[in-house]
Amino acid sequence: MSVKLSKDDLTPIAGGGLLHRRLFLKGGVVLATAQAIARPLRAEETATAPPPVDPADPPWLHETGGPFTGYGTPSKYEKYVVRNIGGNRTPAGEGVSWTPLQDLEGIVTPSGLHFERHHDGVPAIDPTLHRLVIHGLVRQPLEYTVESLLRYPMRSRFLFIECGGNSNAGWHQEPIQRPVGDFHGLVSCSEWTGVPLSVLLDEAGVDSKASWVIAEGGDAGLLNVSLPLSKLADDAMIALYQNGERVRPENGYPIRLIVPGWEGITNVKWLRRLQVTDQPAMTRNETAKYTELLPSGKARMFTFVMHAKSLITSPSPGQKMYGPNVYEIRGLAWSGRGKIAKVDISADGGHSWAEADLQDPVLSQCFTRFRLPWKWDGQPAILKSRATDESGYVQPERDVLVKERGREGYFHYNAIVSWAIDEDGEITHVYA
Amino acid sequence: MSVKLSKDDLTPIAGGGLLHRRLFLKGGVVLATAQAIARPLRAEETATAPPPVDPADPPWLHETGGPFTGYGTPSKYEKYVVRNIGGNRTPAGEGVSWTPLQDLEGIVTPSGLHFERHHDGVPAIDPTLHRLVIHGLVRQPLEYTVESLLRYPMRSRFLFIECGGNSNAGWHQEPIQRPVGDFHGLVSCSEWTGVPLSVLLDEAGVDSKASWVIAEGGDAGLLNVSLPLSKLADDAMIALYQNGERVRPENGYPIRLIVPGWEGITNVKWLRRLQVTDQPAMTRNETAKYTELLPSGKARMFTFVMHAKSLITSPSPGQKMYGPNVYEIRGLAWSGRGKIAKVDISADGGHSWAEADLQDPVLSQCFTRFRLPWKWDGQPAILKSRATDESGYVQPERDVLVKERGREGYFHYNAIVSWAIDEDGEITHVYA
Numbered sequence: 001m002s003v004k005l006s007k008d009d010l011t012p013i014a015g016g017g018l019l020h021r022r023l024f025l026k027g028g029v030v031l032a033t034a035q036a037i038a039r040p041l042r043a044e045e046t047a048t049a050p051p052p053v054d055p056a057d058p059p060w061l062h063e064t065g066g067p068f069t070g071y072g073t074p075s076k077y078e079k080y081v082v083r084n085i086g087g088n089r090t091p092a093g094e095g096v097s098w099t100p101l102q103d104l105e106g107i108v109t110p111s112g113l114h115f116e117r118h119h120d121g122v123p124a125i126d127p128t129l130h131r132l133v134i135h136g137l138v139r140q141p142l143e144y145t146v147e148s149l150l151r152y153p154m155r156s157r158f159l160f161i162e163c164g165g166n167s168n169a170g171w172h173q174e175p176i177q178r179p180v181g182d183f184h185g186l187v188s189c190s191e192w193t194g195v196p197l198s199v200l201l202d203e204a205g206v207d208s209k210a211s212w213v214i215a216e217g218g219d220a221g222l223l224n225v226s227l228p229l230s231k232l233a234d235d236a237m238i239a240l241y242q243n244g245e246r247v248r249p250e251n252g253y254p255i256r257l258i259v260p261g262w263e264g265i266t267n268v269k270w271l272r273r274l275q276v277t278d279q280p281a282m283t284r285n286e287t288a289k290y291t292e293l294l295p296s297g298k299a300r301m302f303t304f305v306m307h308a309k310s311l312i313t314s315p316s317p318g319q320k321m322y323g324p325n326v327y328e329i330r331g332l333a334w335s336g337r338g339k340i341a342k343v344d345i346s347a348d349g350g351h352s353w354a355e356a357d358l359q360d361p362v363l364s365q366c367f368t369r370f371r372l373p374w375k376w377d378g379q380p381a382i383l384k385s386r387a388t389d390e391s392g393y394v395q396p397e398r399d400v401l402v403k404e405r406g407r408e409g410y411f412h413y414n415a416i417v418s419w420a421i422d423e424d425g426e427i428t429h430v431y432a
Numbered sequence: 433m434s435v436k437l438s439k440d441d442l443t444p445i446a447g448g449g450l451l452h453r454r455l456f457l458k459g460g461v462v463l464a465t466a467q468a469i470a471r472p473l474r475a476e477e478t479a480t481a482p483p484p485v486d487p488a489d490p491p492w493l494h495e496t497g498g499p500f501t502g503y504g505t506p507s508k509y510e511k512y513v514v515r516n517i518g519g520n521r522t523p524a525g526e527g528v529s530w531t532p533l534q535d536l537e538g539i540v541t542p543s544g545l546h547f548e549r550h551h552d553g554v555p556a557i558d559p560t561l562h563r564l565v566i567h568g569l570v571r572q573p574l575e576y577t578v579e580s581l582l583r584y585p586m587r588s589r590f591l592f593i594e595c596g597g598n599s600n601a602g603w604h605q606e607p608i609q610r611p612v613g614d615f616h617g618l619v620s621c622s623e624w625t626g627v628p629l630s631v632l633l634d635e636a637g638v639d640s641k642a643s644w645v646i647a648e649g650g651d652a653g654l655l656n657v658s659l660p661l662s663k664l665a666d667d668a669m670i671a672l673y674q675n676g677e678r679v680r681p682e683n684g685y686p687i688r689l690i691v692p693g694w695e696g697i698t699n700v701k702w703l704r705r706l707q708v709t710d711q712p713a714m715t716r717n718e719t720a721k722y723t724e725l726l727p728s729g730k731a732r733m734f735t736f737v738m739h740a741k742s743l744i745t746s747p748s749p750g751q752k753m754y755g756p757n758v759y760e761i762r763g764l765a766w767s768g769r770g771k772i773a774k775v776d777i778s779a780d781g782g783h784s785w786a787e788a789d790l791q792d793p794v795l796s797q798c799f800t801r802f803r804l805p806w807k808w809d810g811q812p813a814i815l816k817s818r819a820t821d822e823s824g825y826v827q828p829e830r831d832v833l834v835k836e837r838g839r840e841g842y843f844h845y846n847a848i849v850s851w852a853i854d855e856d857g858e859i860t861h862v863y864a
Contacts, residue, residue, distance in 0.1 A: 024631075046573045058557075061651075064525040065555040065556065066525075066556060068515070069682065072545075072546070072681070074681075077559055077685075083500070083502050083503065087500075103677070104677060105588065106675070106676050107676075108675045123492030125492055140473075141477070143470060144470050148469045151760075218493065222485065241536070243538070243542055244536045244541050245510070245513060254507075254509075270492075327583070328584070363793065
């Protein structure tokens with residue numbers, strides 16, 4: 001971009017006060033506006049240097065602090081930053097918990113806050129008793145212990161996992177009013193490390209007639225899904241590690257099938273079996289569920305890829321505005337088809353758009369954090385974000401998506417999300 | 433590289449059986465050798481498909497699993513993967529805890545396992561009472577609440593932090609025998625998100641006479657260090673988030689100064705004060721400590737940058753070999769000067785070397801994971817790894833480092849590390 005920017009140039013480049021994405025990098029905007037945020041100290045407050053510690057100071061400046069710990073936890077002052085649990089009653093173990101996206105930053109989701117979608121609870125698997133079997137249309141069926149899998153070559157990738165049912169309140173007639181994580185938080189992003197599945201399939205020797213694989217989890221319901229062999233042989237992995245440490249129980253301990261960019265249910269937790277076949281199994285979770293009823297009365301099946309999506313996490317419903325000032329609009333974008341190519345932001349309900357800054361690293365099938373400076377003048381505004389991925393796919397407006405898919409599809413909702421900000425700074429979810 | 437590889441080519445490219453770094457990517461090596469790892473299933477074991485769940489199977493295949501949780505934790509079977517605590521007795525709160533690098537994979541260190549180095553314990557700071565003051569040679573001294581800092585523009589970076597005293601047992605006369613994390617584990621890597629310090633320094637208005645900044649933490653000892661203003665204005669940040677969530681207490685909650693690539697103590701935890709000055713304070717932690725006594729009797733001071741370093745985490749002491757077979761050599765490399773350019777591996781004590789595969793993404797001042805296939809023939813071997821960074825700096829052999837620096841320097845030990853493997857597969861630390 002050859003845009004000439006002066007440090008204090010607050011000239012909007014799109015409606016509603018959107019500023020150039022590089023402006024914060026110049027370090028000037030805040031200088032012009034933010035002294036109302038920091039408190040200027042009076043001369044007598046800085047007459048002594050360093051500022052003294054006096055008896056009125058808090059106790060941690062007077063007493064030796066707490067001990068070392070073998071495994072740390074968040075501050076007690078952050079105890080409200082948790083997954084919001086939905087369901088889990090009838091039947092027990094069936095439901096979801098949501099990642100609080102509105103409270104997080106960067107692209108890594110802490111493992112303790114990775115969303116959950118369980119159909120039969122979290123099995124307490126002893127790894128020494130767990131086995132992975134590869135059988136069916138193979139030359140030699142094989143059984144792997146967890147210890148044996150740790151000896152195979154590994155790779156790590158930063159990847160999002162998103163439930164096919166994430167954001168499905170978007171199909172409702174009226175816009176749901178919730179914090180962004182309780183509406184869109186069935187998506188999280190981790191560094192996964194494991195054995196490329198191609199290595200194990202090669203070892204078993206896949207028959208030339210094979211075209212599908214039935215993957216089965218080791219929970220009591222033996223959850224299973226059918227997956228095209230071509231995808232699994234391309235980039236799937238048997239993950240043993242998540243964010244550096246061994247995968248946690250609610251994310252599949254001791255091993256999880258990772259299928260980059262595909263809907264959450266294909267990433268089978270507690271993986272115990274891969275049956276190589278020449279046709280899908282047509283079981284519950286690929287017929288009655290995880291399919292989408294279209295206006296024609298037909299249903300879409302095997303809609304594996306998660307299309308491009310984006311969300312503004314700040315400002316967002318439940319947060320507050322601090323009056324007219326310069327803000328950083330922050331959000332997340334991701335696509336199952338590859339890298340995010342760009343994210344456009346509108347502050348005037350979609351009449352005009354400005355391109356957001358994409359934070360490095362921008363990785364394929366991974367969260368991308370975007371940021372854009374915005375000078376809010378205190379007037380009503382409607383914020384939107386629109387992701388485009390490297391395949392050229394553009395996140396659709398809601399009316400376009402509903403026209404194409406109807407409102408009974410339940411799964412794979414990825415329309416542009418709109419937040420309305422009123423003159424009091426209250427933020428609500430709107431269809432606009 | 434134009435090396436022609438066949439899928440089953442096990443011809444070494446360096447002494448001791450090192451194979452080409454791209455060989456595992458071809459998927460062939462394991463096929464040739466690993467059937468001794470997986471268990472071939474007999475025909476009668478796969479006659480029924482799917483394999484039946486019978487009464488002898490473990491309980492988690494018969495009973496609904498555990499409930500959803502607001503904040504997850506590792507499996508109870510991983511309870512031995514913890515930080516090993518050293519010190520913490522006299523005085524209380526003084527010591528270290530080590531990241532168990534030998535148990536981890538990928539490049540992210542889980543926040544619960546990030547190493548600790550505390551001088552006065554972990555203060556239990558109430559974020560609503562915490563303040564950051566910028567004063568001294570500035571136009572307008574300013575005071576920031578934590579809430580106000582959350583409103584400034586942010587950036588995220590994946591960065592290692594390494595204690596200046598990490599690996600200092602390397603100066604000992606005899607090679608220490610410990611798991612790699614208990615020797616080299618005062619280094620960890622996180623995604624840090626915060627406010628670029630340049631933004632706040634601009635806001636306060638730094639005087640043209642200023643050249644140093646004294647950074648002070650909010651623990652009872654008011655730990656402080658003096659840092660060149662030029663570095664802080666270049667790429668330092670006030671971190672509010674670590675691996676997606678708010679920084680944890682032992683890593684500086686609510687705010688930590690992050691100084692990319694510089695020794696751990698400069699990354700001041702619980703940051704409360706930045707005093708802009710025209711000279712260093714010459715306090716304890718930059719005179720009596722965190723300096724290195726040279727053979728000449730002079731001491732090096734202000735040795736901020738952490739030089740390039742690498743470690744083989746697997747195989748490593750405390751782990752076991754499984755007899756002659758193909759192994760994946762795995763390890764970590766990092767440099768305070770930028771990106772890792774390459775890592776060379778030797779299996780014959782440094783006589784010959786082969787280049788390891790560097791796993792994407794390779795980021796500046798961040799852990800880089802390296803991997804190399806190795807065909808161990810069961811004979812004694814000596815493994816070494818040698819990092820080169822993008823500045824051209826090459827990690828030195830131990831005898832070169834000792835010749836230059838003597839053995840009384842205590843800090844900044846970064847020599848090549850050697851593991852000896854004997855014919856029984858036992859792994860020990862050696863100087864070789």
